[in-house]
Amino acid sequence: DIQMTQSPSSLSASVGDRVTITCRASQSISSYLNWYQQKPGKAPKLLIYAASSLQSGVPSRFSGSGSGTDFTLTISSLQPEDFATYYCQQSYSTRVYTFGQGTKLEIK
Amino acid sequence: QLQLQESGPGLVKPSETLSLTCTVSGGSISSSSYYWGWIRQPPGKGLEWIGSIYYSGSTYYNPSLKSRVTISVDTSKNQFSLKLSSVTAADTAVYYCARHSDDILTGCWFDPWGQGTLVTVSS
Numbered sequence: 001d002i003q004m005t006q007s008p009s010s011l012s013a014s015v016g017d018r019v020t021i022t023c024r025a026s027q028s029i030s031s032y033l034n035w036y037q038q039k040p041g042k043a044p045k046l047l048i049y050a051a052s053s054l055q056s057g058v059p060s061r062f063s064g065s066g067s068g069t070d071f072t073l074t075i076s077s078l079q080p081e082d083f084a085t086y087y088c089q090q091s092y093s094t095r096v097y098t099f100g101q102g103t104k105l106e107i108k
Numbered sequence: 109q110l111q112l113q114e115s116g117p118g119l120v121k122p123s124e125t126l127s128l129t130c131t132v133s134g135g136s137i138s139s140s141s142y143y144w145g146w147i148r149q150p151p152g153k154g155l156e157w158i159g160s161i162y163y164s165g166s167t168y169y170n171p172s173l174k175s176r177v178t179i180s181v182d183t184s185k186n187q188f189s190l191k192l193s194s195v196t197a198a199d200t201a202v203y204y205c206a207r208h209s210d211d212i213l214t215g216c217w218f219d220p221w222g223q224g225t226l227v228t229v230s231s
Contacts, residue, residue, distance in 0.1 A: 001171075031214075031215075032214075032215035032216075033215075034215070034217040034218075036155075036218075042223075043204055043206075043221035043222065043223055043224050044155065044204075044218070044221055045219075045221075046217055046218065046219035046220075049214060049215070049217040049219075050213075050214040050215060050217075053214070055219065087154065087155055089155075089217070089218070091215035091216035091217065092215070095160070095168040095210075096157075096170065096171065097157040097216060098157065099154055099155040099156070099157070100154070101154045102154050102155075
């Protein structure tokens with residue numbers, strides 16, 4: 001199985017900060033990488049698909065980059081509603097999908 | 109807009125079978141472009157994909173759960189269902205259903221998701 005490792009596991013930041021979350025795959029996954037945001041008690045919400053494509057309706061302050069094994073999710077200017085847990089997910093494995101362990105973004 | 113809603117018992121005894129249904133509204137489960145999946149999240153932990161189904165009935169499962177999982181579809185009711193057998197406390201989780209793509213160029217991503225339902229395994 002392809003393992004996905006996110007770093008950091010948790011992060012404290014302030015409103016207006018630029019934040020970067022990293023996701024590393026245990027083998028090359030090309031650009032088959034997606035990012036989700038989950039708020040407490042809610043279902044995950046798709047932010048980015050195929051490494052860098054912004055899902056419709058998602059604010060442009062969110063961006064994704066990377067290919068191969070290393071990927072990043074960047075929030076250009078943190079807003080209060082962005083404090084949540086973020087997950088990456090790979091779909092390179094033929095019909096075996098795995099998620100990262102999550103990165104919890106907290107208010108400093 | 110497309111909406112998904114999970115339903116089923118919130119409490120299941122150890123060794124029994126967990127059964128959940130996902131009802132799709134605002135669109136057809138028979139869309140040729142999409143698959144339908146189940147994902148779970150133990151309390152305070154991360155996400156685990158369980159398995160997926162196409163409207164034709166074609167399925168594929170997480171290898172770690174494959175021996176205990178059955179996913180089925182009822183196109184007449186616009187629903188798909190999950191059965192997980194021989195449950196233990198480790199199967200306690202919020203269970204989500206979601207639609208997903210399966211595109212050769214861009215891969216698979218889950219969107220939208222149901223709100224989730226907590227299933228507790230306890231005697």
